[in-house]
Amino acid sequence: MTGESPGMAEQMKEPEEEAAAGSRPAPPPPAARPLARRFRVWAPPAVLLVAALGAVQLIRPLPDPRFTVAGDPYTFTGEAFTMxxxxxxxxxxxxVGTGSLGTHGEQKPVPTASVAKVxxxxxxxxxxxxxxxxxxxxxxVDATAAKEAGAQEESRVEVSEGQTYTLFQMLQMLLIPSGxxxxxxxxRWDAGSEDAFVKKMNEAARELGMDDTTYTDPSGLDASTVSTAADQVKLAEEVMKNAVLRKIVKMPNADVPGLPGRIYNNNDDLLVTNPGGLGIKTGSSGPAGxxxxxxxxxxxxxxxxxxxxxxxxQRQAGSDDANAHLKVVKERSYKMIKAVQDALVPATVVRKGDVVGHVDDGLGGRTPVVATADxxxxxxxxxxxxxxxxxxxKGIPHEAGAGTEVGTLAVGTGPGRAQVPVALQKDLAAPGAGARLTRLG
Known part of the structure; x- marks a missing residue:
């Protein structure tokens, strides 16, 4: 027989079908098919999102560079000063320009006496x-000021109603003999009333940070006009910026046309004793000492x-005399003045070329800056x-060449503190793509 039997044909087909089946992968399990489809669906948007985030990182504004200080504070040599x-x-x-010498005693409000006139x-x-x-x-000069010129229980200046004086002369009469x-x-001339003027005095005190000071009158005669030494130092520093006041308070005496005689400063002996003395204002009374x-x-x-x-x-023990208290406060203040004058010394805090800090670009970059002078x-x-x-x-730049001045180095406090320009020791480069892409926040 030439024909194949059905059984033999099926036996020959089975190996062929098995071989064909082995040449293609087995179909995925039913559960894996949705995951594969999701990957094919979400992969392109995810790639676009990452690309977009990267682009955003690259175009985001850079953080403002800032300075960091290098090194320890400089300590002035010599024996530690004791006030x-x-x-x-x-x-x-x-x-002024260097810093505080500190305070002594409880800084509680006490009567100021005529120091209020400052x-x-x-x-x-x-x-x-x-x-x-x-x-x-x-x-x-009004009738009230003329009448008060005859008061024996307080300091005053002998003026008469109708007299005229310049503002400068009135300030001399205020601060030198303490009228x-x-x-x-x-x-009254400035604000229309003493109460209105006192309000201005207290507003000025708040502006200067004199938080423990209260003025209730313009002369300081009232015991309720009170302050602290720390507050009065704030005012003293501000007053000495004014050329007119600085000129008046260091006058030992003055001749004002229209007055019966020369006016004298209660600071006269202190100014003469101390060649560097500049005033400013005395005050004395029973409540204030x-x-x-x-x-x-x-x-x-x-x-x-x-x-x-x-x-x-300050008080003279066992005395009720305001002038005795005044003598004591001047003597004790002179000791402090002389001690500070003698203690002041100059020093080179930083030398030219010293690395004094860095420009921090906010993304990990640090560029040193150096002092351009001693x-x-x-x-x-x-x-x-x-x-x-x-x-x-103009602020600190994001990039600049070596030698570019980018700021100042200073020591001390307030106007007049010592300072020198600082410059980049090497090129300051803007943060690169890597730093921008990996930045946080």
């Missing part, structure tokens, strides 16, 4: 500014260094000078 504080009352002092003068010149050499408006009647006259807001200077390396302070609630400062033994880096008016 000869008075044994009673309270006191405070600072070297705020009176400060407010008057805020409202009626004078330039150096100017006399200002003429002020007519209470002149303080009240100026208050002796009080003094003071200023002095010392010239170092051709530059005048200003020292300001306040000494309050930084000379004034201090006293034991003082730690904390360096501070500040950017220029």
């Amino acid at each position: 000869p504080w008075p044994e009673e009352g309270q006191a405070a002092a600072r070297v 705020m009176t003068a400060y407010v008057i010149l805020k409202e009626h500014p004078l330039k150096s050499g100017e006399e200002g408006e003429r002020i007519t 209470n009647n002149i303080a009240r006259q100026l208050a 002796g009080a003094l807001m003071w200023a002095a200077k010392r010239t170092i390396e051709g530059e005048e260094r200003l020292i300001v302070g306040a000494t309050m609630a 930084l000379r400062a004034v201090g006293w033994g034991g003082l730690k000078a904390e360096p501070e880096l500040t950017a220029g008016g």
